[in-house]
Amino acid sequence: MIPRFEYIRVFSLPEAVDVLSRREDAAPLAGGQSLIPMLKLRVASYGVLVDIGRVRELRYLRYGDVVEVGALVRHYELEESPCGFLRGVAVRIGDPQVRSLGTVGGSLAHADPFGDWPAAMLALGAVVKTAGPDGAREVAIDDFVKGPYQTALERGELVAGLEFRCPPRGAYVKFARRHNDFALTAVAVAAEVKEGHVSWARVAALGAADRPVRLRKVEALLSGVPLTADVIASAAEAAAKEAQPPADFRASAEYRRALLSVAVKRALGRL
């Protein structure tokens, strides 16, 4: 059994922030799809779990010029999103059961180095909106993920939502050992192509370092040129050179490097 904890259910954002900032041993509970396994394994333990699952202010999803995704939007809600890039990411997360409960905000806050949303949001250049005891902040995604399981969130602070533009073109390519497993490596590309030339591209990868990273050399290489087979081949090569993949029980660094190259090739091929 999971060791005892106190359970507090909150119904509003101020209430959530209040409890979280007053209680030092408190953590928010969103979908629980990462937190509950961690509690079971004793890799995390808290005196208080603050169930934010019923906080209305965190449950919104708007598609305008800017896409606004509330922290409590569940993975499955993006499986049929009008933004194709989001669909491509959502359907590759875990399995339908995990997607029923897991949230985008939880995924960002958890910052699992092999989580799909942090890498996808890097490619999108999203802004992370937070709410905390000192008010609301907007943090650029590039400054949000600080390391494996580490973010720019301060004590008592929550991810409230994300904002970004749906890219004119995008692709998400993920390699995993099993269908519903975490990635060995994945590549997210958001780009605009005008008259056959790439006007801009943001390329992010996971499994290319100890955290999700942008592949800046690949981005630079793509800028302003047509997406020919030669360009794609050199981008794939540059990605493998730029990467410092981790080795773990899932894969060796060399294997990840090879996969990364293929993922870049396929992602660019799909733009």
Added chain:
Amino acid sequence: MKIALRVNGVLHEVDVEPRKLLVHVLRELGYKSVRVGCDTATCGACTVLMDGRPVKSCNVLAVQADGAEIYTADYSDEVMEKLRDAFKRHHAAQCGFCTSGMLTTAYYLVRRGVKSEEEVVEGLSGVLCRCTGYQNIVNAVKEVAGL
């Protein structure tokens, strides 16, 4: 903490410790078709429908499910009956351990209107069958889904 669960149409009000998992509460209420295969959110044997969506009940706190409508493999209606019958005819159960998770997930897929074998396979990917009789299970679900 007092919580209310409607399971297969029957309302239960129970007092639970916050650390208690939904799967254990359901089993103690007598819903023994809900199985604990791994307790690590991996195997899917504990899958139930919570407000119409499949969830692994070993990875949900019972308090999170407060107020929810739960369907287990014992739930009975036309679709579930057809699925049970198709599972029998297609020999979709060998040892039977994964069957409850397969049935609840399949029920969700049929209700949602799966459109292809690929979608059936993806949809069932969260339930593992150690007997590996996947093709028969997929065939049974396809039949009921009219594919």
